[in-house]
Amino acid sequence: MSALPTSYDTIVVGAGPAGVMAAVHAAARGDVALIDSAQLPRDKSCGGMLNEFAQEFLRDFGGVPDDMVLDPAWVNFRYHDWDRRIKKPTELRFANVDRRAFDDWLVSLLPDNVTVISPASLVTFTEEDDGVTVVAKGAGSEQLSWRCANLIGCDGPRSTVRRTLGVGSVSTYVTLQDFCRLEGEIEPYFDCVYMRDIGDSFAYAYVVPKGDVAIVGSVFYPKTKRPHLKQELTLGMLAEKLPLGPSVKREAWIALSVRDRSDVVFGSGRVLLAGEAGGFMSPTSGEGISYALNTGRLAGAAVGGAAPLDALDAYRASAGHVSRNISRKLKWLPFMESQTGKYLAGFVPAPLVSRVTKGL
Numbered sequence: 001m002s003a004l005p006t007s008y009d010t011i012v013v014g015a016g017p018a019g020v021m022a023a024v025h026a027a028a029r030g031d032v033a034l035i036d037s038a039q040l041p042r043d044k045s046c047g048g049m050l051n052e053f054a055q056e057f058l059r060d061f062g063g064v065p066d067d068m069v070l071d072p073a074w075v076n077f078r079y080h081d082w083d084r085r086i087k088k089p090t091e092l093r094f095a096n097v098d099r100r101a102f103d104d105w106l107v108s109l110l111p112d113n114v115t116v117i118s119p120a121s122l123v124t125f126t127e128e129d130d131g132v133t134v135v136a137k138g139a140g141s142e143q144l145s146w147r148c149a150n151l152i153g154c155d156g157p158r159s160t161v162r163r164t165l166g167v168g169s170v171s172t173y174v175t176l177q178d179f180c181r182l183e184g185e186i187e188p189y190f191d192c193v194y195m196r197d198i199g200d201s202f203a204y205a206y207v208v209p210k211g212d213v214a215i216v217g218s219v220f221y222p223k224t225k226r227p228h229l230k231q232e233l234t235l236g237m238l239a240e241k242l243p244l245g246p247s248v249k250r251e252a253w254i255a256l257s258v259r260d261r262s263d264v265v266f267g268s269g270r271v272l273l274a275g276e277a278g279g280f281m282s283p284t285s286g287e288g289i290s291y292a293l294n295t296g297r298l299a300g301a302a303v304g305g306a307a308p309l310d311a312l313d314a315y316r317a318s319a320g321h322v323s324r325n326i327s328r329k330l331k332w333l334p335f336m337e338s339q340t341g342k343y344l345a346g347f348v349p350a351p352l353v354s355r356v357t358k359g360l
């Protein structure tokens, strides 16, 4: 670590999809350091569902490599009201990937003038007239410090960059994911399951086959109590009708719960925010990979193509449509979460569910 340069043109915090894309594009202006508190390749709890926007985005990089695609390679989104036994398949098609392999592949796309420093956790930063001083902790808790002209925070739902900027935090869902052995075949869908018996803090569950296991995830509203117990209940109910064997792995994580337009923040001064750190995620579907790829690219390109003090304005101008897209989805959220919305969805013809879901 002592041999590292003491300054970079840009420092990007977080090596998820937003951070990698930010680093790829910021590198057009000068040397970049990409730091992550996790040892890479990292593990990120995820359904591994790549929507059509993410697939389209990645065509510029040759498309998603076959060796990270799981069986079945494609799954369609399906709305599933468990208690009323109503299933509404949609035309929304997802590529079914191994998230760890996907993230690792993204890191392999970085150009030579990006230095990856991991594990290194951002502790704090200060912005001065002529740049930003960044302080991090290395693997052995040693203090690391660098200077840069721009800092891009891509450090996810509990962003230290965002907190240090003091621009307001965003609440988070609690998520649990089990990898259950499959003891028979299940239909090739990305099933979004509504159940009424798990309690008010339960938002929805999802089931997706992944080779010889199925991911069974549950999403709980912030401050839920005893989520593990509720996940057991969900698994038990699902196993009554699906050939789910024992869970071989459980992951507990958090996901952004975007509730208001003010949750979306582009940054301040020389500091830009992208991906979940900036509040960029679908508030209605929980899909975040395409938002992270896209806003990471736009933040990186703004830095790569502008002077340090102009980068934030350039980013705001290029990514304004993403913020408007989130605002539009936020209007649907109260209806979608209401009992009435969930009840009525059961009566809507499948092609219409398909059309509406496409916009969410």
Ligand SMILES: Cc1cc2nc3c(=O)[nH]c(=O)nc-3n(C[C@H](O)[C@H](O)[C@H](O)COP(=O)(O)OP(=O)(O)OC[C@H]3O[C@@H](n4cnc5c(N)ncnc54)[C@H](O)[C@@H]3O)c2cc1C
Pocket: 013, 014, 015, 016, 017, 018, 019, 035, 036, 037, 038, 042, 044, 045, 046, 047, 048, 049, 050, 051, 120, 121, 122, 123, 154, 155, 156, 157, 158, 159, 160, 175, 176, 177, 217, 253, 254, 255, 274, 275, 276, 277, 281, 286, 287, 288, 289, 290, 292
């Ligand atoms: C259970 C679950 C399932 C999901 N399923 C899907 C799905 O199927 N499809 C989909 O599109 N989206 C899904 N999402 C959302 C998606 O995973 C995220 O929106 C996406 O990964 C966000 O990317 P990001 O780059 O903004 O942040 P992240 O991928 O969260 O990356 C942030 C990085 O920052 C690093 N970091 C954090 N703090 C620091 C620090 N202080 N210093 C240095 N590094 C730091 C972390 O280690 C991490 O590597 C899911 C989310 C969850 C929780």
